[in-house]
Structures are given as structure tokens and as C-alpha cells.
Amino acid sequence: MKTKLNQILIQVVEQLKQQGILPAEQTVRIQVDATKEKAHGDFATNLAMMLAKPAGMPPRALATKILALLPQDSVITRVEIAGPGFINFFVADQAKFAIVQRVLEQASRFGQSNVGQGRSVLVEFVSANPTGPLHVGHGRGAAYGASLSNLLAFSGFEVTREYYVNDAGRQMDILATSVWLRYLEICGEAFNFPSNGYKGDYIYAVSRQLFAQRGDSLRQPSLEVFAGVHPDEGQPDGDKEQHIDDLILRAKALLGAADYEQVFGLVLKDILSDIEEDLAEFGVQFDNWFSERALMHTGVVDAALEKLQKSGQVYEQNGALWFRSTDYGDEKDRVVVRDNGLKTYFASDIAYHFNKLERGYETLIDIWGADHHGYIPRVKAAMQAMDTNPDALEVQLVQFAILYRGAERAQMSTRSGQFVTLRELREEVGVDAARFFYVARKSEQHMDFDLDLAKSKSNENPVYYIQYAHARISNVLNQLEAKGYTLDLTQGLASLESLTQTHETDLASKLAQFPDLISRAALAREPHQIAYYLKELAHGLHSYYNASQFIVEDDALRNARLALVCAVQQVLKNGLAIIGVSAPESM
RNA sequence: GCGCCCAUAGCUCAACUGGAUAGAGCAUCGCCCUUCUAAGGCGAGGGUUGCAGGUUCGAGUCCUGCUGGGCGUACCA
Numbered sequence: 001m002k003t004k005l006n007q008i009l010i011q012v013v014e015q016l017k018q019q020g021i022l023p024a025e026q027t028v029r030i031q032v033d034a035t036k037e038k039a040h041g042d043f044a045t046n047l048a049m050m051l052a053k054p055a056g057m058p059p060r061a062l063a064t065k066i067l068a069l070l071p072q073d074s075v076i077t078r079v080e081i082a083g084p085g086f087i088n089f090f091v092a093d094q095a096k097f098a099i100v101q102r103v104l105e106q107a108s109r110f111g112q113s114n115v116g117q118g119r120s121v122l123v124e125f126v127s128a129n130p131t132g133p134l135h136v137g138h139g140r141g142a143a144y145g146a147s148l149s150n151l152l153a154f155s156g157f158e159v160t161r162e163y164y165v166n167d168a169g170r171q172m173d174i175l176a177t178s179v180w181l182r183y184l185e186i187c188g189e190a191f192n193f194p195s196n197g198y199k200g201d202y203i204y205a206v207s208r209q210l211f212a213q214r215g216d217s218l219r220q221p222s223l224e225v226f227a228g229v230h231p232d233e234g235q236p237d238g239d240k241e242q243h244i245d246d247l248i249l250r251a252k253a254l255l256g257a258a259d260y261e262q263v264f265g266l267v268l269k270d271i272l273s274d275i276e277e278d279l280a281e282f283g284v285q286f287d288n289w290f291s292e293r294a295l296m297h298t299g300v301v302d303a304a305l306e307k308l309q310k311s312g313q314v315y316e317q318n319g320a321l322w323f324r325s326t327d328y329g330d331e332k333d334r335v336v337v338r339d340n341g342l343k344t345y346f347a348s349d350i351a352y353h354f355n356k357l358e359r360g361y362e363t364l365i366d367i368w369g370a371d372h373h374g375y376i377p378r379v380k381a382a383m384q385a386m387d388t389n390p391d392a393l394e395v396q397l398v399q400f401a402i403l404y405r406g407a408e409r410a411q412m413s414t415r416s417g418q419f420v421t422l423r424e425l426r427e428e429v430g431v432d433a434a435r436f437f438y439v440a441r442k443s444e445q446h447m448d449f450d451l452d453l454a455k456s457k458s459n460e461n462p463v464y465y466i467q468y469a470h471a472r473i474s475n476v477l478n479q480l481e482a483k484g485y486t487l488d489l490t491q492g493l494a495s496l497e498s499l500t501q502t503h504e505t506d507l508a509s510k511l512a513q514f515p516d517l518i519s520r521a522a523l524a525r526e527p528h529q530i531a532y533y534l535k536e537l538a539h540g541l542h543s544y545y546n547a548s549q550f551i552v553e554d555d556a557l558r559n560a561r562l563a564l565v566c567a568v569q570q571v572l573k574n575g576l577a578i579i580g581v582s583a584p585e586s587m
Numbered sequence: 588g589c590g591c592c593c594a595u596a597g598c599u600c601a602a603c604u605g606g607a608u609a610g611a612g613c614a615u616c617g618c619c620c621u622u623c624u625a626a627g628g629c630g631a632g633g634g635u636u637g638c639a640g641g642u643u644c645g646a647g648u649c650c651u652g653c654u655g656g657g658c659g660u661a662c663c664a
Binding site for chain 1: 593658
């Protein structure tokens with residue numbers, strides 16, 4: 001309907017040009033919107049107001065001219081000029097119900113579009129360091145990324161979901177060393193655990209696993225382990241960073257390359273499989289787990305650096321290698337190889353983003369925590385320096401969820417071992433509520449997450465409101481059989497003209513908005529719009545349910561109502577599927 | 588200091604990307620279960636959209652300057 005009005009208006013604009021009312025070279029963006037208020041009809045356009053100036057006449061006068069040019073159409077019962085110059089269209093009730101048949105025919109495909117035009121998109125999200133379990137902060141990125149990916153796939157994009165595994169670098173060494181130290185404690189060694197080591201329970205679990213596999217064959221006397229190690233924080237002249245770095249060197253030296261690798265590999269595998277399982281239970285799945293270590297070991301990072309070197313975009317200073325990111329608008333140049341010879345995380349990221357494009361993706365969507373926003377200019381700079389288009393990268397920042405327990409703010413820190421994990425959240429609140437809660441908020445909006453509220457009053461969560469609407473319809477269909485009727489959709493679709501209630505036309509209009517809403521949400525990367533739409537649709541259903549009985553004696557009326565309600569159920573289901581929430585048959 | 592993000596009802600959030608009288612849920616106060624599920628419905632109250640200017644037919648939305656909060660500003664990841 002909306003596209004039809006669009007086409008009509010395009011023709012009207014052409015005629016205005018021919019009549020000399022509009023300059024021939026005038027470009028126009030036709031805008032037709034579903035109205036918020038019923039008094040304004042079903043659709044409205046602001047065309048006359050947009051063109052008032054180029055036409056050199058008042059909006060309402062122009063609107064009158066436009067009205068005269070509109071072709072007769074049986075579907076449009078009335079057109080009127082309103083307010084400052086809006087043109088409102090009133091659609092015949094009977095035409096509104098045509099959507100019911102479309103929904104039922106297209107079923108799970110209803111709402112799909114081709115706005116993506118088959119463009120290949122790589123959506124990279126979560127990508128949390130594998131140094132511990134996911135916490136609730138990651139949950140928001142996971143929920144957003146998964147929903148956005150579904151939304152894009154539904155809208156004609158070719159989507160690949162990727163998790164970048166930061167399995168290289170110092171944090172991983174600290175982790176491996178922490179595991180070994182806990183292992184030594186299990187063996188019976190006594191010492192002060194480094195203040196900067198990882199202290200979570202999951203470290204013990206891996207250490208016990210290590211002990212089970214290797215007995216005490218990796219044991220070293222603690223005196224030997226701490227020999228020559230810089231003192232820890234809290235001791236005279238102590239430095240926790242220096243302390244842990246020295247311990248890493250001791251671990252590597254005392255264990256040897258092969259055994260160190262085993263410890264490293266054990267903890268990495270343990271944590272990664274835990275993350276993968278955690279996400280799967282949260283309804284989030286990846287097509288690809290992309291390893292940073294692999295990127296380094298296969299020489300991809302070196303190749304990227306070499307490319308920059310050849311084009312003269314890196315230089316040496318103070319023993320480090322710098323990339324001239326200021327040439328591309330960054331605040332300062334960035335180190336890619338440190339004076340100790342280690343490549344920075346940024347070096348891998350240059351190679352990684354180049355690699356993404358090399359794999360053939362046209363659009364790269366990175367979903368990052370908002371604390372990484374300062375990182376965007378340098379990555380874009382690198383893409384430009386690597387001779388690729390920086391506009392191919394689109395960074396979606398997700399703000400932190402600030403956790404509360406009642407009025408008290410809960411602190412999160414992976415290393416102190418005090419945090420709320422995603423797993424705990426799932427168990428307390430449930431997957432559906434958690435997914436919905438996260439995705440119902442605009443991603444760049446700061447968000448307060450009150451755990452006490454989420455679990456103690458979970459019945460008040462809006463997700464149940466939507467699910468309830470879905471379940472209610474299932475229940476009606478069950479009741480239908482219990483009362484000895486059979487659903488006859490063919491008759492229902494043929495009898496839609498018997499639907500005359502406001503609730504019914506409202507629902508039909510709402511259904512008709514779904515495809516457009518999906519396209520808009522996909523292009524804006526805003527899955528939260530779906531959540532709000534579903535609430536409104538559910539509200540329409542609940543109102544209708546309270547106002548009239550669906551299972552009535554009149555066959556035609558009964559089946560018409562049921563056809564409408566089945567269509568509502570289908571759309572609820574499609575929308576919920578995109579945001580990763582289940583559509584229960586009963587509650 | 589500089590940069591990015593945010594500020595909307597008591598609370599948590601929307602507002603179709605510049606449109607008409609700024610909307611929902613929670614909380615508060617009235618009603619509605621002999622009916623297909625009351626996890627529901629109907630209604631009421633609640634607002635100078637942080638403040639001050641500007642842009643235009645029209646601003647919660649855009650521009651400038653403040654105020655207040657978050658984040659960033661590493662040879663960390």
C-alpha cells in the first residue's frame with residue numbers, strides 16, 4: 001500500500017514539473033508514513049510542505065494542486081489536506097484485510113525483504129578476551145549482535161557472524177601463569193599468589209584438570225619459581241606489573257616451550273569451549289571463531305606490516321615501529337611493534353580488518369563496547385593506509401549495562417573474580433527475559449540493569465506480555481477443537497469483510513507495517529524497534545481478545561477472526577525469532 | 588585540558604531519523620473474570636524533552652555555548 005502511494009506520488013511530481021509548477025531539475029524524496037493518529041487517516045505525506053519553497057506557493061495551496069492530480073483509486077476512500085499541509089490518505093477497510101492472506105501465505109518469510117541486495121556482511125561481536133567467563137557486559141553485545149545479524153539476514157544481507165579470539169598477548173600469558181601457580185598450590189607449594197594474577201574459581205578448575213593429567217610432573221619448588229622475581233605490590237619497592245611479567249618469564253623458562261604450550265592450550269580451550277557453550281545457551285551462535293594467534297602464526301600480521309613499510313607509512317622511533325595514522329586524521333601515530341619486539345594488539349587488528357575484506361566481505365560491522373570508541377579513527381586510518389575503503393567498516397558501539405542490585409551498584413572486574421557472569425544472569429532471569437531486556441534498548445543508550453528487579457519481578461517483564469499474546473492464540477486454537485470446531489482458513493480469508501470492529505482494522509494495519517518496520521530497523525541497525533513493535537502488536541491482540549469472543553457460532557465470522565488472529569500469531573513469531581526470544585504455545 | 592557518547596513523566600525506556608496534541612511499561616488511584624488463559628483489558632493523574640540562544644513552514648531530533656553524568660586520551664588488550 002505504502003509503495004503504491006509512493007509510485008503514485010512520483011507520477012504526481014512528474015506532472016507538476018510538466019505543468020511548470022516545479023523546476024524540472026527538482027529532486028524529491030517522497031516520504032509516505034503510516035500515521036500515528038487515526039484522525040489523520042492511514043497514511044500521510046509531507047510532500048506539499050517539502051515542495052512549497054521550490055514551487056513558490058504555500059504548502060496548502062500546493063497540496064490542493066497535488067490532490068487534483070491524484071488518480072481515482074477504489075482502495076483510497078478519502079484524501080484530505082490537514083494541518084500545515086499534510087496530505088492524509090484513508091484506506092478502505094476491506095483493502096486493509098488483504099494483508100491477512102499475505103501473512104498466512106508467506107508465513108515465516110513474511111517481513112523478509114531485499115533491502116540488503118545480497119551484500120555480504122561480516123558481523124563481528126562479543127570477541128571477549130578468553131581470560132574468563134563472559135559477564136553481563138558481554139551479554140548486551142551478544143544479544144545486540146545476534147539480533148542484528150538475524151535482522152540483516154532477514155532483510156536480504158549475506159551475513160557471517162564472527163568471534164575474534166584474542167588468544168595472543170600478555171593477558172593470555174598471565175592467565176596461563178596463573179593456572180600454573182594454582183597448580184603448584186595444589187601440588188603443595190606455598191607462596192603469595194600475585195596480586196595481578198587471575199583469581200577466579202575457573203582458574204582452579206583448570207589447574208585441577210592439569211593436575212589430573214600431569215600429576216606433579218610440572219611441579220617446581222616455589223623458591224625456584226620466585227627466584228629473582230621483582231617484588232609484588234605491597235612489598236618494599238614492589239610493582240605488580242613487573243612482578244607478574246617476571247613470573248611469566250619464570251614459567252616459560254622452568255616449564256619449557258612444550259609444557260608451557262600445554263598449560264596455555266589447556267586453559268584456552270577450557271575457557272573458549274565454556275564461552276561457546278554459554279553463548280549457545282543464550283541463543284547466540286557464530287559461523288566463525290577467528291584466532292588472533294593463527295593470524296600471527298600464518299604471517300598475515302607480518303605481511304600487513306610489510307605492506308605498510310613498503311608504502312613508507314611506518315617509521316622507527318625510540319626502538320619501536322610506528323604507523324603514521326595522523327596522516328589519516330588520527331590524533332597521534334600508533335605503535336605497531338614495541339621496543340621489546342612484540343607486536344601490539346593494533347598490529348593484529350590492522351591485519352585482521354584487511355583480512356576480512358580480502359575474504360570478500362563488502363561491509364564490516366564491528367560491535368564494540370563503548371569504551372573502545374577512541375579506537376575507531378586508528379582502525380579506519382589503517383584501512384585507508386592499506387589501500388582499502390574505510391567506509392566499508394561500520395562500528396556499532398554498545399554502551400555498558402550498569403548493574404544494580406536494588407539501589408546498590410554492583411562492581412564488575414574479571415580479575416578480582418567478583419562479577420556477575422552471563423551464566424548467572426541467564427539462570428536468574430531466564431534467556432528470554434535477558435535477551436529481550438538487552439535488545440529492547442537502543443544500543444548507544446546507557447542502560448541500568450537492576451538484577452533484583454529482573455529476577456524478583458520477572459512476571460512484570462514486557463517479554464511475557466508479548467509471549468502471552470502468542471500463547472493465548474495457541475490456546476484459542478486448542479479451545480476451538482475442544483468445542484468441536486475445525487479451523488477453516490479458506491473460509492476465513494473469504495469472509496474477511498465480516499470484520500468490522502476497530503480492533504480488527506487496527507490489527508490489520510499493524511500487521512501491514514511489519515515488513516516496512518523490518519527494513520527500516522535493518523538499515524538503521526536498530527533491532528530494538530522490533531521489540532517495541534511487538535509490544536504494540538501484542539497490545540492490539542490483548543485488547544481485541546478482551547473485547548470480543550473469537551470462537552462464535554457464525555462460521556464465516558469465526559473463521560475470519562481466527563484467520564486474523566493466526567496472522568497476528570505468525571508476525572509475533574517472526575519478530576520474536578529475530579530478537580532471539582521463544583514463542584511459547586502455552587504459558 | 589582535548590575528543591566521543593548520553594540527558595525525555597517519580598523509575599526504566601520509546602518517538603518511523605526534521606512532522607500534526609511527545610508515547611509505553613512499572614509505580615499510584617478507580618473500574619472489568621459465571622466467558623477462548625486476569626502474565627490480560629478499560630479509564631485517571633503525572634512533562635517548560637537538563638539550561639540558554641540559533642537555523643525554518645515546523646526542533647525531543649540539526650548548529651553554537653553552558654550544566655551534569657559515562658567513557659577515552661599507553662610501546663594494555
